[in-house]
Amino acid sequence: MLIRGTFVHAPHLKGLEIHYDHLICVDKDGIITQFAPANAPESAKFLEAHPEIPVSEVPSGSFILPTFCDLHLHAPQFLYQGTGLDLPLMQWLDRYALKAELRMDEDSTLARRVYTRLAARLKENGTGSVLLFGTIKEATNLILAECMQAAGIRAFVGKLSMDIDITSPESTTKTYVEPSARAALETARSFVGHCRGIAAHLPVSQRLVEPVLTPRFVPTCTDELLHGLGALSAELGVKVQSHLAEAKDQVEWVRALRGIEDIDVFDKGTLLTPRTIQAHCTFLTAPDFDRLNACGTAIAHCPLSNAYFSAKPFPLREALDQGVKVGLGTDVAGGYSLDIMNAMRQAVVVSRMREGERQMDASANSADISIDWKEALYLATRGGSQALGLAGVFAVGAPFDAQEIHLYDPRTGQGIGSLDYFDLESDHGGPGVDNMPLTLEHVEKWWCIGDTRNRGAVWVQGNEIRNV
Ligand code: GUN
Ligand code: FE
Numbered sequence: 001m002l003i004r005g006t007f008v009h010a011p012h013l014k015g016l017e018i019h020y021d022h023l024i025c026v027d028k029d030g031i032i033t034q035f036a037p038a039n040a041p042e043s044a045k046f047l048e049a050h051p052e053i054p055v056s057e058v059p060s061g062s063f064i065l066p067t068f069c070d071l072h073l074h075a076p077q078f079l080y081q082g083t084g085l086d087l088p089l090m091q092w093l094d095r096y097a098l099k100a101e102l103r104m105d106e107d108s109t110l111a112r113r114v115y116t117r118l119a120a121r122l123k124e125n126g127t128g129s130v131l132l133f134g135t136i137k138e139a140t141n142l143i144l145a146e147c148m149q150a151a152g153i154r155a156f157v158g159k160l161s162m163d164i165d166i167t168s169p170e171s172t173t174k175t176y177v178e179p180s181a182r183a184a185l186e187t188a189r190s191f192v193g194h195c196r197g198i199a200a201h202l203p204v205s206q207r208l209v210e211p212v213l214t215p216r217f218v219p220t221c222t223d224e225l226l227h228g229l230g231a232l233s234a235e236l237g238v239k240v241q242s243h244l245a246e247a248k249d250q251v252e253w254v255r256a257l258r259g260i261e262d263i264d265v266f267d268k269g270t271l272l273t274p275r276t277i278q279a280h281c282t283f284l285t286a287p288d289f290d291r292l293n294a295c296g297t298a299i300a301h302c303p304l305s306n307a308y309f310s311a312k313p314f315p316l317r318e319a320l321d322q323g324v325k326v327g328l329g330t331d332v333a334g335g336y337s338l339d340i341m342n343a344m345r346q347a348v349v350v351s352r353m354r355e356g357e358r359q360m361d362a363s364a365n366s367a368d369i370s371i372d373w374k375e376a377l378y379l380a381t382r383g384g385s386q387a388l389g390l391a392g393v394f395a396v397g398a399p400f401d402a403q404e405i406h407l408y409d410p411r412t413g414q415g416i417g418s419l420d421y422f423d424l425e426s427d428h429g430g431p432g433v434d435n436m437p438l439t440l441e442h443v444e445k446w447w448c449i450g451d452t453r454n455r456g457a458v459w460v461q462g463n464e465i466r467n468v
Pocket of ligand 1: 074089093097216217243246305309331334
């Protein structure tokens with residue numbers, strides 16, 4: 001496949017790049033083999049050597065961006081997305097989350113319907129890779145993995161491990177728990193094998209799903225289970241995900257029942273590894289971030305869900321300054337939006353409120369702790385991807401995971417979707433008008449007010465998984 005046009009990506013936190021009139025070559029395995037200016041000698045040479053390959057031209061007024069990475073999403077909770085955000089975390093889990101998860105485990109037809117729809121919505125929102133929490137039952141998680149593989153989405157699928165029941169006596173949910181640490185560990189091992197088997201008949205490059213060990217969070221897991229999962233991760237080289245220091249009621253729950261901090265529980269369980277992604281980490285401080293950085297453990301920052309459950313904002317700048325890998329998560333259904341563009345905007349908004357607070361503190365002599373839209377775009381693409389061992393940029397040797405963004409239609413002279421361009425003579429005019437090149441301002445405007453109407457094709461591993 002050959003695509004010629006404007007490419008935008010963020011290889012570094014402070015380094016959003018626009019590559020004008022570039023030619024990208026993608027081989028049959030979906031790997032980028034060349035990425036250079038269209039008029040560079042290597043591009044001309046490739047085109048001369050392969051006259052049989054058609055070149056897809058990205059229209060002026062459009063650009064190609066890496067797909068988004070959603071680093072934290074509860075697939076079964078998609079069932080009740082956008083409802084029931086009226087309780088603190090521990091009560092919310094009891095009232096809504098566990099109930100939805102149990103329903104999915106009891107009804108495989110419903111699970112397939114919900115997960116098929118979830119995959120379609122992810123594509124619509126430009127999410128090409130996703131780290132998923134599933135349910136307890138192995139078979140339901142295999143359905144989830146099958147749905148994602150069939151949809152062409154790169155999915156890291158976590159079967160929940162939990163051997164402590166947190167359902168309340170008043171709960172209408174029966175217990176939602178595995179019978180013992182031993183049974184939970186056996187099922188976790190079994191799931192890893194079966195999940196890896198789902199795409200085993202396909203060429204390696206087309207295997208898009210991967211199992212992830214998923215101790216739900218400290219309140220639902222005994223030390224025995226956590227230790228066992230730590231050992232299993234090391235033995236099988238499997239990624240790990242959990243929730244760490246998320247909410248006031250959750251942190252207090254762990255202190256009251258275990259007399260210890262979340263981070264120390266995971267550390268003792270050998271679960272802080274370079275293969276680990278921890279959601280939230282809202283209650284961590286700079287020395288904790290230092291620890292995570294030393295372990296190579298990444299953080300999934302979920303600003304919307306934090307606003308409902310955490311009681312305080314995540315210290316994002318501090319985590320980044322300590323060198324921790326950070327990506328963005330929607331945390332559906334603790335967050336109501338599946339769109340990573342919303343997570344980017346919320347991350348900026350929250351960081352700006354934190355910066356305002358810092359400025360009001362007369363004793364503050366530290367630096368600005370807000371992040372800007374370009375940094376958020378890095379987190380949504382490269383940041384999250386790196387946490388999962390993926391690329392998230394356009395580079396030779398990386399898989400072609402990309403989305404086409406349309407800003408302006410030169411034929412009609414109109415912006416697309418919610419984008420309007422009034423001052424067409426100046427730098428603020430529409431990209432593509434009289435061949436005006438795409439500017440940072442054009443990308444910024446899309447970042448602020450663009451939506452799914454601006455999205456065209458989406459590719460994962462070179463396969464076009466959405467075509468509009
Ligand atoms: N902590 C443990 N389980 C959950 C969950 O399902 N959602 C959120 N937001 N936090 C959790
Ligand atoms: Fe979560």
